[in-house]
Amino acid sequence: MSEHHDVYHLTPFKTYMVVFLSLLVLTVLTVWVATVDFGAANAFIAFGIATVKAMLVLLYFMHLKYEVTTNRVIMASGFFFLALLFIFVLIDIVTRVPVESTL
């Protein structure tokens, strides 16, 4: 979060290993959770775990945690507009009223 961005940020070897092991554990967890029936919640759990994994990759492997604000905003805008697309498609579909043809 430092405002004066270091051109260099050297992530320690240990951090990479901890992140990698966490990613593997989360992968095992997501496979295991899929075998348990939580009904409709299964999908939310699966994509929730995927989002935690994605955040780990973005923050640590891609160094977004130490990146300048501009680059963080650029990446966030991609996800923002994707969410916008998803929400409006969803609204369109669920608010449709079936109409019988009058022809």
Add this chain to the structure above:
Amino acid sequence: MSTGKIIRKDGHYAHHFESAEQEYTSSKQGIWLFLSTEILMFGGLFVAFFLYKGMYPEIFHKGAESLSWIYGAINTAVLLTSSLTMALGIHYIQKGKNSQALTQLIITILCGAIFMGIKYVEYSHKFHLGLYPGQMFSGETGGVENLPLYFSFYYMMTGLHGIHVLLGMGLITWVAIRTARGDFGPKYYTPVEGVGLFWHVVDLIWIYLFPLLYLVE
């Protein structure tokens, strides 16, 4: 008033930049812009997948039966490993240990090859069963109408991702050769970092593709 932390071996930078550091930060900003468009490109496919899955759940349920989660899980582990080795490759270049960096980059390329090998096994099994996309479909529908729609999504999404893996492998080969040649060091490694960011996004997309295709029914 550049402190000149980032310097190429020959000490130069492109003339339209104020300093070597500005060249470095501009390059990285360009990569991030490109990566956000990658999210949007794959995101469109994800939204379409959710949309059709919501409308025709039986097609997607039946289609998912042809996938084995074990292949998906192995490929997830392979790509996560490759992301680690890519990050370590940059880590070692930052420390000036080019030969160790080269080893990590080569492991990354090998992981990409293993990933594509497993994808090849999966694809050939489906081709054998006639599970082609759209009109080319010649397999068993199991009474589910329009089952080929599932395979149109499956091949489009995994295929586009596979092309990214192949491109990434090519780009990593390029930076690996340059690393071996001694082009990079703690003061200049912009291309390795850019390629690394691209490779991590390829991993990121697979992190979502795995539950989408293999786990969620």
